[in-house]
Amino acid sequence: MSDLKLITERMIEKKKAEVQQTIRQAETEAKEKVAVAEKELALEEVEEKKAIDRRLASDFEKNKDSLENYKRNQLLGEKQVALKEVFKEALFAMEQWSETEFQSFLLAVLRxxxxxxxxxxxxxxKSVEKVSESWIEKVAQEGISVTLTTETIHKKAGFILKNKGIEYNYLFEDLIAELKNQLIPSVSKKLF
Incomplete structure (x- = not known):
């Protein structure tokens, strides 16, 4: 019986050793899996941080571009308001010309x-009072053939010359509007 006990103990010892070996092997495999998972997790974390950095950089650039566009649009708006005011003041100044200034301009055109x-x-x-029949007679002495009509252009300053159905528009508002596109670059440079 002692042999049986000895055999049983050896079998138990052998089984314990096998179980211990299996446990050690499982622990080693588990440690390796954990190490691999930790490496993969660390790589994913690095990649995720890079992706976040890229998104943040992209968002920053978009916001920066948006702010620059907004700033540029605000500045353009302010410039347009300023230019509009300049041309409005020019029209007002022309409408306020004295009789002499108006007649000088008209005479230069008539020549x-x-x-x-x-x-x-x-x-x-707005210009009717700045030209009289006597002034027209003086102009005629220079050899300029012009007739002053009784017709007027409602709420406008300046004049129109007519000949054989052709009209030459010198209404101040229209002159300024026509010259505006040509003058905007030079006026912009002086103002800004």
Whole structure:
């Protein structure tokens, strides 16, 4: 019986050793799996941080571009308001010309049309008092053939010259509007 006990103890010892070996092997495999998982997790974390950094950098650039566009648009808006005011003031100044200033401008224009006979002069309502029949007679002495009509252009300053159905528009508002596109670059440089 002692042999049986000895055999049983050896079998138990052998089984314990096998179980211990299996446990050690399982622990080693588990440690290796944990190590691999930790490495993968660390790599994922690095990649995730890089992705977050890229998104943040992209968002920053977008926000920066948006702010720059907003700032540029605000500045352009302010420039447009300032330019509009400049042209409004120019129109106001022209509408306020004295009789002498208005007549000098009109005479300079009429001299360009000296060769044309039978010009009709139609004044804007705001300019009617700046030209008289006597002034037209003086102009005629220079060889400029122009007739002052009784027709006026409602709420406008300046004048229109007519000849054979052709109209030459010198209404101040229209002159400024026509010249605006040509003048904006130079006025912008002076203002800004």
């Amino acid at each position: 360009q049309f000296k060769e044309i006979k039978n010009l009709e002069l139609v004044l804007g309502e």
